[in-house]
């Protein structure tokens with residue numbers, strides 16, 4: 001299976017989210033094979049997008065969540081509120097939240113534990129800065145974030161976890177990592193996560209300037225279980241191209257007997 005996740009960030013209100021969501025449904029219509037598709041609108045649009053995708057295979061994700069379950073935390077959204085809004089997935093530790101809004105590894109770890117306890121599927125984002133990569137420290141930084149986020153995490157059989165490798169220098173810049181960079185880092189993340197989590201159900205996504213031109217190159221790699229898409233998820237022709245790329249890869253895997261339909 002390949003997964004495609006759309007992160008609309010703070011770019012669209014409710015009306016535009018509904019229009020975009022309609023487009024996503026159209027892009028899936030009539031296909032024999034479709035990737036796992038998750039769309040993450042802003043909080044205020046969750047209710048309307050939920051209605052729109054109710055009878056589809058598309059899942060609903062949130063872009064953030066409080067680690068607290070309830071109480072006096074002005075402006076925060078709890079896991080229960082998300083569940084009530086029909087949310088199944090939640091992005092945690094996105095680099096914009098780490099770097100602009102001051103989220104620490106410790107906060108992200110608490111969010112991850114709360115999400116799993118609440119039955120939500122976390123999409124944990126990790127990634128290095130350009131200076132880390134240039135200084136040969138990319139792996140150290142990424143593994144540091146991974147270990148901190150997974151502290152005390154034990155996945156049960158039914159739990160699912162996405163780890164999104166998103167090099168910060170590739171986010172929103174138009175300069176993606178190379179598929180080779182992604183494959184190398186994914187395999188490092190995969191073995192570290194397997195050490196920490198055992199035989200658990202986790203998948204590793206690539207994010208950072210994925211578009212309809214480069215999506216196939218990433219998705220065809222075994223190491224890349226899917227993509228997390230920001231900017232290109234706001235443009236329907238781009239997003240449709242990414243869905244098509246994922247479907248094409250999956251069709252190849254089905255033909256080769258590597259995955260079931």
Ligand code: PGA
Nearest residue numbers: 171172208209229230231
């Ligand atoms: P981008 O964003 O696709 O616009 O680079 C990715 C992300 O922030 O998840």
